[in-house]
Amino acid sequence: MTEPVDFLLITAHPDDSEYGVAGSVAHWVRQGQSVAYVVCTSGEKGTSDRTITPETLAQVREQEQRAAAAKLGVREVQFLRYPDQGLEDTPQMRKCIVQVLRTFRPHTVITTDPYRRYVWHRDHRIIGQVVLDAVFPFARDHAAYPDLLAQGFEPHKVKELLFFGADETNYYIDITQTYGLKLEALQCHVSQMREQNMEQLREWLSQRFKGYGQKGGYELAEGFYRVVLPY
Numbered sequence: 001m002t003e004p005v006d007f008l009l010i011t012a013h014p015d016d017s018e019y020g021v022a023g024s025v026a027h028w029v030r031q032g033q034s035v036a037y038v039v040c041t042s043g044e045k046g047t048s049d050r051t052i053t054p055e056t057l058a059q060v061r062e063q064e065q066r067a068a069a070a071k072l073g074v075r076e077v078q079f080l081r082y083p084d085q086g087l088e089d090t091p092q093m094r095k096c097i098v099q100v101l102r103t104f105r106p107h108t109v110i111t112t113d114p115y116r117r118y119v120w121h122r123d124h125r126i127i128g129q130v131v132l133d134a135v136f137p138f139a140r141d142h143a144a145y146p147d148l149l150a151q152g153f154e155p156h157k158v159k160e161l162l163f164f165g166a167d168e169t170n171y172y173i174d175i176t177q178t179y180g181l182k183l184e185a186l187q188c189h190v191s192q193m194r195e196q197n198m199e200q201l202r203e204w205l206s207q208r209f210k211g212y213g214q215k216g217g218y219e220l221a222e223g224f225y226r227v228v229l230p231y
Contacts, residue, residue, distance in 0.1 A: 005075060006033040008106035010097065010131050012087060012123035013043040014065035015189040020164035021110055022072055022182040023175025023209070024222045029073035030178070037069055037077045038100050040127055041084040048195060054084075060191050068188035072181065087126040089133075095145060097134035102153040109135055113163035113225055120165070128163065135161060136229060157231060162224040169223035172216025175209065179220050 007028055009017050017025065017037055025035050042058035052060075062079055069077045080096065087093070101109070114128030135158045138144045142155045149155075162171065175182060183205070187193055193201075212223035 002076075002103050002105075003034075004105040004107075005036045006106065007035045007108045007110060008038065008101070008104045009035065009110045010038045010040070010100065010127065011112065012040050012121065012127045013046060013084065014039055014061040015043070015068070015186070015192055016112065016124070018068050018182065018186040018189065020112070021222060022068070022185045023178045023220070024110075024173040025072045025074065026178035026181045026185075027173055027175060035072075035074050036104055036106075037065070037074055038080065038104075039065060039077065040080045040082050040087060041123065042079055042081055043084050045084040047191065057191065061189070064189045064191060068185040071185045071188060085123060087123045087130075089126055089130050093130050094134050094138060095148070097130055098139045098145060099148055099153055101134055101139040101158065102148065102156050105156045106158060108160050108162060109158050110162040110164065110224070113166035116165055116167050124165065132161065140231070158229055160229060161227040163227070164222065164224050166223070166225040169212065169215065169225055171224045171226035172212055172218065172221040173224070174213075174216070174218040174220070175222055176213070176219040179209065 009021060011017050028035055043061040044054035044058040046061070047057055066077050109131060111131040112124040112128045114125050114132060116125070139156050139158065142149055209220045209222060212221040213219050215223065
């Protein structure tokens with residue numbers, strides 16, 4: 001049985017965590033708390049380079065994600081290898097995430113906000129909704145999946161959810177001391193960064209996390225919509 005983690009990030013693609021949460025991850029690790037990543041796809045369609053195959057890109061992006069996670073001190077990275085741009089809210093997907101939750105048994109789950117309006121990657125919306133439903137009530141209830149119970153995956157009650165990329169935020173983590181490490185981890189995603197205007201990206205990131213900082217009373221912060229589970 002896997003040792004329980006304090007924080008479990010469940011995201012659609014490699015680099016989602018670094019863009020949205022890496023400063024907080026570094027903060028939690030420095031406090032001695034454990035963090036694990038579950039990445040649902042390998043991001044094999046995330047390129048404008050027509051010379052690279054999806055199979056090769058998937059391998060590259062998994063390596064980049066592992067490197068970024070190692071820089072932050074993440075305990076484990078697991079890839080589910082669903083198709084990029086193909087996540088769907090299905091009973092099979094929900095059951096898979098329930099098994100993940102019962103395996104890692106986290107206190108806190110972090111994922112993308114499923115209710116962000118307008119321009120938002122479909123995979124982000126889907127995985128946010130699937131995770132929300134898997135956390136409550138399916139991972140909690142022993143009768144939800146008798147076959148998982150028979151395999152030793154006992155019910156688990158997640159204590160809180162943190163949604164990143166939300167239109168509205170109510171919870172902030174101070175990343176003033178870990179922002180530099182966040183940028184270093186983001187730069188591990190070389191296949192993605194080389195398609196970016198880095199000066200513009202740095203300015204956008206700076207303004208975004210200064211904005212969250214103003215709301216939370218910090219110099220720099222990452223913002224979330226926090227939900228405490230009703231039990």
